[in-house]
Amino acid sequence: MNKELIKKNFYNAVNEKWLETAVIPDDQPSMSAFLELHLDIEKLLMDLTKKWVLDPSGLNKNLKNFIKYYKMTSDFNKRAELGTTPIKPYLDRILSLGSLKDLENNAKELLLDSIDLPLSFSVMQDFKDSNNQILYFGLAGVFLPDTTYYKDEATKEQLLGLFRMTSTQLLLLYGYTPEEANTIIEETLAFDALLVPVTKSREESADYVKLYNPYDRSVILDKIKNFNVMALADKLVGQKVDKLIFNNPDHLEHFDEVINENNFKIMKSWMILQFLLSFSSLLTDELRIAGGAFSRALSGTKEARSKEKHGFYQAYNRFNQAVGLYYGENYFGPVAKNDVTIMVHEMINVYKERIQNNDWLQDATKAKAIKKLDTLSVHVGYPDELPPYYEKFNISSYEEGSNIVEENVKNSRIINEYQFSQYNKKRNKNLWGMPASMVNAYFNPTNNQIVFPAAILQKPYYSLDQSSSANYGGIGAVIAHEISHAFDNNGAKFDENGSLSNWWTEQDLESFNKKAEDMITLFDGVQTEYGPCNGKLTVSENIADSGGIRAAYNASKNSGKHSNDDFFQNWARVWRQKSSPEYAQLLLNIDVHGPAILRANMQLSNMPEFQEHYGITKEDEMYLPKEKMVSIW
Ligand SMILES: [Zn+2]
Known part of the structure; x- marks a missing residue:
């Protein structure tokens, strides 16, 4: 860590070496902590796939279909021979x-x-x-x-x-x-x-x-x-x-x-x-x-x-939940699943405490918010079941007279027919919206549900060989970020059942809207290397980050082993990112997440504990006057 940069640009202080040495792969628009994990999993899954091609015995029906399809998608000689006929x-x-x-x-x-x-x-x-x-x-x-x-x-x-x-x-x-x-x-x-x-x-x-x-x-x-x-x-x-x-x-x-x-x-x-x-x-x-x-x-x-990668992804994209389930069960497993589930519930409890102690909500709204937290359903690692259309997928090979265009249409149709058959029916809330092998996490407002796929539950987010404060600054903040989405400017409009309904008192809603406006102002127009941040576009994510880092900090303090340095540094570490100029500009225009450097630095500047710990004063670039700090959750 470059100590001289702490007060100037904390993100650079922590990530200086990484930013100097990280290389954007030629087939990617950027490099980041997310993508590093993604590339590791990609390699692991591609190696597994090659192994399975040689010996598919012992695989379940979905994975056998995946391998059968992969053999077709990766056979570029056959694809060249067929040309545009399919x-x-x-x-x-x-x-x-x-x-x-x-x-x-x-x-x-x-x-x-x-x-x-x-x-x-x-x-x-x-x-x-x-x-x-x-x-x-x-x-x-x-x-x-x-x-x-x-x-x-x-x-x-x-x-x-x-x-x-x-x-x-x-x-x-x-x-x-x-x-x-x-x-x-x-x-x-x-x-x-x-x-x-x-x-x-x-x-x-x-x-x-x-x-x-x-x-x-x-x-x-x-x-x-x-x-x-x-x-x-x-x-x-x-x-x-x-x-x-x-x-x-x-x-x-x-x-x-x-x-x-x-x-x-x-x-x-x-x-x-x-x-x-x-x-x-x-x-x-x-x-x-x-x-x-x-x-x-x-x-x-x-x-x-x-x-090689293209052939892999074409087959993987069709079977990603099935391959992801294998990854989750075999590389994450029930013990870690249990461990992280406990951590998520611990974070929900911290969140509840914070709502109880909140100084701007009336009791009636607090009770409703706590009810929403009590009802929040938690999914960790890998799903209990796969979408039912997987059962219906079947693959016919080139030898059987098919080709990948036909296979693609046939299986897309199975999915589409299933989706339309769900009209006027209750949704199965056990189904996930992403595979367990995806480095990501999400909150679903209509299910009042948070989901943490196995792939994100790794270093630098979470590891038994980094300090608990580092884990709180990483995965702890990610967990609390997703919980916060239940109370961001969108999530706050859905009740504990996931239905759109106003559970706020008029006065509290007004205070909340005012705070959301302050969050827009805090980020809007702030310059980055490739242009200004759009405060309105990114407000829900900034509210989630702000709630996430505060609740995680709280939990780290409660653990009795708190280290400010470990917590703040890992928070800045997980946001490291290097992008092509085109990609950075594209994200500024379309991404609901703010630029990575602001997610790291602005959220830290916005925390009194950070300011105090590093002795940041008016002269420093990391300084934000207390009256401009925005704390919602
Ligand atoms: Zn988010």
């Missing part, structure tokens, strides 16, 4: 559409086969009644990562130029002439331009509650004349649908302006290009590399993944 039947279905009516008649089958249409449905929990699942509906998104990119003419032209260039290369590889490619791309962008004004920005989408806009069947039928959205909804779920939830009311108001017979030609080009882009990853080596060129350019990633 997509032909699917592309022909799009090409044969002659009118909007045609599209309407074929929409169910196309959606079930995961072929992108300009509109989509999904079955998810009802925000107002988390014990039921209903249909959400919306128009497609836009090609640039955020609507704000379309506002600035220079940025828009630069990025769309990049899109034109990479799409042209892809279409030429598919065998289109330059003129044909140009027409498809220009028509695609003309349709994209119609979607821009009816698409929410990332900042707008960060407000969950505003994504819930229910409309009755009669209202929808009255407003949307060009396409029978309700008939399609009925067909997809196999029963009469009485309402749809729009994540954007503009999709109801302006549907007919975007989707109409006059636009059908450009809409069809849009569908063709979307299809060719998304299916390119299932074809030859040249096509899958060309298909990823635009997103690599946006994130400043130098190279596509190697063939």
Whole structure:
């Protein structure tokens, strides 16, 4: 640790050596503590996969299917030999559409086969009644990562130029002439331009509650004349649908302006290009590399993944929960699962105490908050069950006359049919939203549930050979961060059952909103190397970080073995990150998490205990006057 930097830039003081020596892999846009763990697990799983190929005996049905699929996805000779033949039947279905009516008649089958249409449905929990699942509906998104990119003419032209260039290369590889490619791309962008004004920005989408806009069947039928959205909804779920939830009311108001017979030609080009882009990853080596060129350019990633990695991820992405379960059971295990579960409950207890002692909430709100903590369901390591559609997956090999495009469509369809079958049913809250082998954690507001996959429960977050204070500054803060999401500006609107309902007294809600505003102000416009932080976009994560570090600090103090140095240093260590300039700028625009350096430094500056421990004063860059500090949880 560089002691001279402590008061100036604590993140650099702790991570100086790492920042000097860490190398961003050529197939990644950044390097971080998260990614280091991810790369270790990637190697472990790829080695395991190779071992399983040689001897699949003893594997369960899911893993045997995974290996069977992996042998196909990693066989680039066969992929080269097949060329673009495997997509032909699917592309022909799009090409044969002659009118909007045609599209309407074929929409169910196309959606079930995961072929992108300009509109989509999904079955998810009802925000107002988390014990039921209903249909959400919306128009497609836009090609640039955020609507704000379309506002600035220079940025828009630069990025769309990049899109034109990479799409042209892809279409030429598919065998289109330059003129044909140009027409498809220009028509695609003309349709994209119609979607821009009816698409929410990332900042707008960060407000969950505003994504819930229910409309009755009669209202929808009255407003949307060009396409029978309700008939399609009925067909997809196999029963009469009485309402749809729009994540954007503009999709109801302006549907007919975007989707109409006059636009059908450009809409069809849009569908063709979307299809060719998304299916390119299932074809030859040249096509899958060309298909990823635009997103690599946006994130400043130098190279596509190697063939070997690409083949692995294609099979893994389909079977990730099953492979993750193997990883969790064998590399984390029941003892660690029990250990960490105890730690999570300990953190929930600290949180409860903090709510009891909180000086700005009235007793009525405190009681409700504690009820929410008592009901919070905790999931650690690996799930108790896999999504039921895994049972239905089956893989037919090249020898059996199949190919990976067909396998991909067939198994996507199994998932889609399962999802639509869940309409009007209760959600199984034991199912996880990410594999156990993913370095991450989450809070789910509609389940009032926190999930910590096995992969994140490692050094520097958690290890028996680092001090307990270091563990509290790492995994302790991560656990408390996820708990805090139950009380951030979004989570606070859901009750202990995961339903949207206001459990706050008026006065407390007002105080909370004021504090959330203060958190926005604390981060908004703060400069980093690649641009300013957006306070509104990142407010929920900043509230969670702030609650996380405070509760973890509290728990570390209670442990009787507290070390300020170990705690604060590990907090700064887990946020170490190095990014390409393109990726850093992209994240500033689209990521609800603030830039890593601010997550480390600003949250520390915002803590009186940090200021006191290191004797930080007005002259220091790490200084924040006490009256500007924001403490919510
Ligand atoms: Zn978070």
